[in-house]
Amino acid sequence: MNPKIEKLIKMFARLPRVGNRAATRIVLSLLTDKTGRASALATTLAEVSSVIHPCQNCGVLTDGDLCDFCRDTSRENGSLCIVRDVSDVFTFEKSSVFHGRYHVIGGVLSGVTGTTPDDLNIKNLPQRITDENITEIIFALPNTIEGKTTANYIMATLDDIENITFTELASGVPLGGELDYLDDGTLTLAFGGRKKL
Numbered sequence: 447m448n449p450k451i452e453k454l455i456k457m458f459a460r461l462p463r464v465g466n467r468a469a470t471r472i473v474l475s476l477l478t479d480k481t482g483r484a485s486a487l488a489t490t491l492a493e494v495s496s497v498i499h500p501c502q503n504c505g506v507l508t509d510g511d512l513c514d515f516c517r518d519t520s521r522e523n524g525s526l527c528i529v530r531d532v533s534d535v536f537t538f539e540k541s542s543v544f545h546g547r548y549h550v551i552g553g554v555l556s557g558v559t560g561t562t563p564d565d566l567n568i569k570n571l572p573q574r575i576t577d578e579n580i581t582e583i584i585f586a587l588p589n590t591i592e593g594k595t596t597a598n599y600i601m602a603t604l605d606d607i608e609n610i611t612f613t614e615l616a617s618g619v620p621l622g623g624e625l626d627y628l629d630d631g632t633l634t635l636a637f638g639g640r641k642k643l
């Protein structure tokens with residue numbers, strides 16, 4: 447295999463859920479396409495990735511100071527759903543089960559990956575709770591020891607804030623489960639049956 451093509455395949459294969467076979471198919475399809483799709487993709491990717499960054503309030507991706515969710519006045523204040531990744535927000539939005547506010551923390555505490563509290567996007571949580579009248583924090587983190595540890599840590603940091611309820615998604619999220627593997631029905635059930643912590 448040509449080393450340049452091989453390099454490209456390796457880059458694609460590192461993307462989430464793209465294995466070697468899919469990466470090979472994508473790369474060969476782009477390189478043999480005569481309509482300019484490869485250069486259009488490269489240009490758009492460069493353009494978009496140069497202007498997109500995390501929302502300063504919640505961590506969802508945006509090209510402005512605040513993301514569409516934070517600017518949307520029709521969304522309810524009062525409940526804040528804490529997720530690990532931006533992709534989890536998309537999973538929730540697809541199911542239409544939640545109409546409150548999101549907060550993307552960007553990881554979970556882990557000795558394996560070396561993720562510490564400083565790496566998490568949690569510093570402005572107390573401010574958000576005050577500004578957005580948050581009365582319920584819903585943890586929708588991975589159903590793993592690391593996810594639980596992270597939820598416990600965040601609860602401890604917010605310990606002195608009064609009149610706030612902490613909940614987590616009900617069973618239905620399989621142990622070790624990532625949110626984006628859930629179908630809409632399972633997520634809706636897990637959300638509806640959330641448990642108080």
Ligand SMILES: [Zn+2]
Nearest residue numbers: 501504513516
């Ligand atoms: Zn935002």
